[in-house]
Amino acid sequence: MIEIKDLSVNVGDFSLIDIDLQIDDQEYFVILGPTGAGKTVLLESLAGLHRCRAGTIWMDGTDMTSVPPEQRQIGYVPQDYALFPFLTVAGNITFGLRGRLNTKDVIKKKVDTLAHLLHLSNLLDRDVRTLSGGEKQRVALARALATSPRILLLDEPLGSLDVKTAKYLRLELRRLHEELGVSTIHVTHNLIEAEEMADRMAIINMGTVEQVGVPEEVFFDPRSETVADLIGTPNILDCDRVKSIGHGLVEAECGGISIILPLHDGGIKKIALFPRDIYISASKPPGPELNRFQGVVQDIQPFSSLTRLTVKVGNNQLLAELPKDIFEEMGITIGQEVFLILKLRRLRIH
């Protein structure tokens, strides 16, 4: 378990102030915040790369605040991976195993295991400069995991990857976490990434922690305006009647509309849906009627790159967002009837 108590760190003009966090064993903990919030500084402080001005960092009951990085037993994957360009893939993976009284056989076995786990077996002799972004990320992970760390620190690990690779690697990271059970702290500014990966998450802004909780808590009950601004204002629908329709699905009555959802332990009281997760169409879209509704545009608010629409559906006023150019192409006006599709997998249940 990692306990961060009243941690304050100064780096240049930036300060982390009174950070209190607790990360449980085998937990996948995400730190979410905008650029410049202090996420990386916090991660680097945990790695021992910055001197703490005040507060303590405890790992498994040991005070690690003044322990140098090489003795903290942490695996660190920086944002740009920082693979050593003068070493091959295998050289990078074995870097942390040198001088640790490991025999050649032990090192080889470890490399083979990690290469198999991270699908790197046919890349071991490659020059790291010739790898793709996703391959580099997996090599950086293997290098960090080679020393059997107590905790894995990932700084924006998917930030520089294309959408498709990032999506695949999100699944890979979760699989790896479940297989190895290493406590992981993952820093990101990407809300979807945080929401998909986190067991629990902390929202950080301007060097302070704004809120800590499971993603549902944060989405349904943002404690401050900063958090609400960061995660965006979701549509929250109150659901009164829920009935099972088989195949692991339920039908929930939420303000006069019936929404089909996956079966959820503990019942469904509220549904949160972000404006960006509602498709709008001026004409009736083809395909099954699942989670598709008709509504009337009540208000149109233009922003710099997108347009926000308020649409009355049943008794609900739903906010939906459209990229500005698409909105202009569709020529939607106030009072017009439109069709809405709710993205089933993006619905959050409370």
Place this chain on the structure above:
Amino acid sequence: MGFGKSQPIHVIRGERPFQAALMSALALLTLLFAGIIVSLMTYTDWDVLVATLLSPEILFAIRLSLITATISTAFAMLAAIPVAYAISHFQFPGKSIVDTILDLPIVISPIALGAALLVFFNTPAGVAIENKLIRFVFEVPGIILAQFTIVTALAIRLLKSTFDSIDPRYEQVGRTLGCTKLAAFCTVTLPLARNGLIAAAILTWARAIGEFGATVTLAGATKQKTETLPIAIFLNLATADVEKAVAVIFILIAISVVALIFLRRISSTRYPR
């Protein structure tokens, strides 16, 4: 347009006079340097040149220059690596003053620096060093000291820009992988700086080979004793033996060309294994 043919360069209107001015400056300067070399060639009788190159005096000067420049470069690099790293990575009070002092040998006249060294060896501390440790004044170690004093500043400058260009993130990752600060420096930073180190060593060595002012002031210009290649040029010109001087100039040009070829090869490859 066929393959293998060079494509015409399309110049946007208004850019042609500017481009022409730049190309003229380039051509003039290249012609100036080429002209100097050609004039040397026309002045030379090649049979005399070969004979001169093989004369005991010139062979001595070549050997002495190679040995002293190599030793002074080795010392300069050993001193410059930690100093350049410290200036590049650490913040401390008076850093800009220290930086300025270390840069002085680059801008100060080499003769002035040689004279300052000569004066130092006339102080009680200098005399004690001369009498009890090693003799520098008008001796071969004086050549090495003079070269070292001049070229270390250059090595520090070159290495500082090398260390500045290395992302500290690499060293940080090294530390999280179990390296102490020293181990991270040796196993991460130095391999990353490898090309910069080699380039700095080549330039430093080439500069040491050509060093004259401080050397002649501290070590003197004694034939076949402290006679490096530049001093050989000086001595032969002083006795109007121009052919010998020209032969030595050719040797220095050849050394410089080889050094520059090495430098170009290194700068075209990153992190060679």
